[in-house]
Amino acid sequence: MATICGVLISEMVRALFPHLARVCIDQVSRAGRTVRIRASTGTVEAACPDCGDRSRRRHSHYERRLSDTAAGGQELLIHLRVHRFFCRNTACVRATFAEQIPGLTVRYGRRSIPAGKVLAAIALALGGRAGARLTQRLAASVSRMTLIRLSRGLPEPPLLAGPRVLGVDDFAYRRGHSYGTILIDISTSTVVDVLPDRTADTLAAWLHAHPGVEIVCRDRASAYAEGTARGAPQAIQVADRWHIWRNLGEAVERTLTRHRHHLPSLIPTLVTQPTPSPPPQAPTPPRSPADRDDRIAVRTRERHSVVHALLKQGHGVREIARQLNLGRNTVRRFARADNPEDLLVHTGTGQRPKALDAYDGYLRKRWAEGCTNAEVLCRELRNLGYRGSSTAVRQYVRPWRARLPPTPASPRPPTVRQATGWFLRNPARLEPGEQRQLDTLTALSPQLAALRGHVRQFAEMMMNRRGRDLEAWINAVLRDDLPDLHSFVTGLRRDQDAVTAGLTLPYSSGPVEGHVNRTKMLKRQMYGRANPDLLRKRLLLAD
Structure with a gap:
């Protein structure tokens, strides 16, 4: 009976602790919250780690202490007695060497191999502080710095050739200051590599070193277009459909801004009520942009005249921004406006809703x-x-x-942003009231009616993957008086091959955007410890 129990215990140990199958367990004891296992090896022959010659001549023995994964919610500590052998090869630089137990020990290791794997997985998944708290439950308790060192010490997966379909996008190490590039295998949605910046030279060098890329999914950034053309000229560049649609939405919003004077016509006619006695004081009407003489209005008119004067002299947007100490987007906004009154509509008038x-x-x-x-x-x-x-x-x-009838809240016209949503949304998802307002708005302006038709045609072309119709759509847009849509078409012309591929092929930058969001999560999780090397390890190695 004792023999049967011993066999069952031995089988249970092998099943629960397979990494201890090659050692002989001599004693199991408990000290506080720690379970201690005393074990020894019966090795009679071992191979030298340098020359590989096997030796049977023992030199000595000593005890190693290894932290192991938790057992039953308790910390596990292994006291392992191992042997040291003489190396019989006289040409070998080693005189003696210590034996290693496969699956349990490594040279200089103070943890078992399973415990090291668990801690590495925790470090990659949670980082420092959160991972250190979890190790108190799942493995030997370690500090956050230990987990960070484990992450940095892990080897990176080798990459000899690039994936067939590559996704490229940038992310911010420090927003507005330094950026990196993340490369994704679109087919498997896994991170391939992380580049230290977002320049064309770096991407081209990576593509040269990793041949085999046939398709590159990217946004509309010119640096990635140039880098792909130089590093993998044979690859098909695919512009992301979401970015194309976003650029179209910006053009639609600028067009509606030009025709915003039609928006008040959408206000329903109010029922006129009899004038009470005594008559209430009429509210002060808001001033028109032309009548404003406040500080903001004067400054806006001065900047508008200076920007347009410099443009006529042949200066570029970047140079004007540097001379006037303004942002380039601000200079572009002044350059697009035909007169300063168009800009004053978007600045404060003091007539804000309550x-x-x-x-x-x-x-x-x-x-x-x-x-x-x-x-x-x-x-x-x-x-x-x-x-x-x-x-x-x-x-x-x-x-x-004061016994004056309260002034009813006057209905407000829809905003430009709301009207832009009517043009860009699926007509089947518009509310009946929104559909009526859209029909009324397009009936008031032939330009907006043409804009509505072009947006619908582009949406059908994008949804049905009819990139072959892009050239005909561009020509139809150029025949209408829609300056802002012409600017959108000009951008498409510069990148027409990639846009056509994006409207034809099923690939997109969706998986890349998902990994960019995951990168932001990892940066926040690391509490300011998101150095490029550590962030790179977590992006490449985490599941």
């Missing part, structure tokens, strides 16, 4: 019921989601106390 306009109906109802205490009304509004102060409520109902 937060209480959304609760106007409720306030009127409670006022008619006899509740005239501003503090009580404010408490009731807070239950409805209001986040303002009671002073604002008191000022809002002040005209009502």
